[in-house]
Amino acid sequence: MRDFSLNHEALSLNTATVRKQWSLDRIIEECARRDIRAISPWRDQVALVGIDHIARQLRETGIKLSGYCRGGFFPAADKPGLQAALDDNRRAIDEAKLLNAPCLVLVVGSLPGALTGPPAYHDISRARSEVRDGIAASLEYARQVDMPLAIEPLHPMQAAERACINTLEQALDLCDELDPGRSGSLGVAVDLYHVWWDPKLAAQIVRAGADRLLAYHVCDWLAPTRDLLNDRGMMGDGIIELKKCRRWMEEAGFTGYSEVEIFSDTWWQKPGEYVLDTCIERHLTVV
Numbered sequence: 204m205r206d207f208s209l210n211h212e213a214l215s216l217n218t219a220t221v222r223k224q225w226s227l228d229r230i231i232e233e234c235a236r237r238d239i240r241a242i243s244p245w246r247d248q249v250a251l252v253g254i255d256h257i258a259r260q261l262r263e264t265g266i267k268l269s270g271y272c273r274g275g276f277f278p279a280a281d282k283p284g285l286q287a288a289l290d291d292n293r294r295a296i297d298e299a300k301l302l303n304a305p306c307l308v309l310v311v312g313s314l315p316g317a318l319t320g321p322p323a324y325h326d327i328s329r330a331r332s333e334v335r336d337g338i339a340a341s342l343e344y345a346r347q348v349d350m351p352l353a354i355e356p357l358h359p360m361q362a363a364e365r366a367c368i369n370t371l372e373q374a375l376d377l378c379d380e381l382d383p384g385r386s387g388s389l390g391v392a393v394d395l396y397h398v399w400w401d402p403k404l405a406a407q408i409v410r411a412g413a414d415r416l417l418a419y420h421v422c423d424w425l426a427p428t429r430d431l432l433n434d435r436g437m438m439g440d441g442i443i444e445l446k447k448c449r450r451w452m453e454e455a456g457f458t459g460y461s462e463v464e465i466f467s468d469t470w471w472q473k474p475g476e477y478v479l480d481t482c483i484e485r486h487l488t489v490v
């Protein structure tokens with residue numbers, strides 16, 4: 204297993220971690236100042252500054268992407284809705300390409316409309332089949348332009364609103380179905396916040412193998428957790444066995460970044476400088 208205590212060259216920052224403190228151009232400056240070598244930005248953050256500006260800034264600082272957030276949200280109430288989702292995913296793939304991302308992360312979606320109110324339907328198997336079809340369609344284009352898609356299973360507490368794929372096993376079943384030849388164009392993003400509890404986690408990481416382990420997201424699970432979305436913990440403050448999980452990843456052949464992704468009303472209230480310095484310190488000690 205890599206020794207993270209030596210330096211933080213394997214640290215990537217998911218830029219949602221300091222989204223409330225800074226705009227993306229400032230985040231990149233602050234990362235460059237601290238020798239953080241990779242980020243995973245969100246589309247809305249990129250759009251606010253302008254994608255050409257961000258692309259230039261990444262070139263100038265030499266900062267790489269560990270992923271691009273995000274595509275997905277495939278299910279919809281009707282045909283035009285399904286098509287709009289596909290169109291939007293195509294734009295996300297183009298943006299990921301322009302920014303040289305190694306993969307586009309997919310939060311696949313679930314019951315349409317559930318994020319903001321009563322959903323258009325309640326049939327989660329229908330949502331799952333629309334997700335399957337949406338990924339299959341997006342994959343054709345993703346392959347043409349060589350942009351791997353990384354399915355991120357989400358904790359089942361978010362199964363209604365954000366993702367009807369909730370375990371690594373489910374995500375990998377879909378990979379097997381849609382990319383049986385393991386071409387490298389479809390894989391998974393393993394976000395420990397979502398999957399740490401899964402009794403099959405270790406076995407499914409082995410099953411995924413290096414060619415399907417496209418991204419690795421870390422934070423911590425606070426006990427008790429007070430908010431379903433925005434109460435993620437800083438690494439070391441919760442109960443996830445971070446080093447054990449990273450060993451599983453690396454034994455399966457993963458050599459990529461350890462991407463810090465913390466949505467937290469607590470951490471969003473702290474100075475961004477302090478958040479980044481703490482991420483580095485915890486990366487060196489507990490990740």
Ligand code: ZN
Nearest residue numbers: 355394420464
């Ligand atoms: Zn994640």
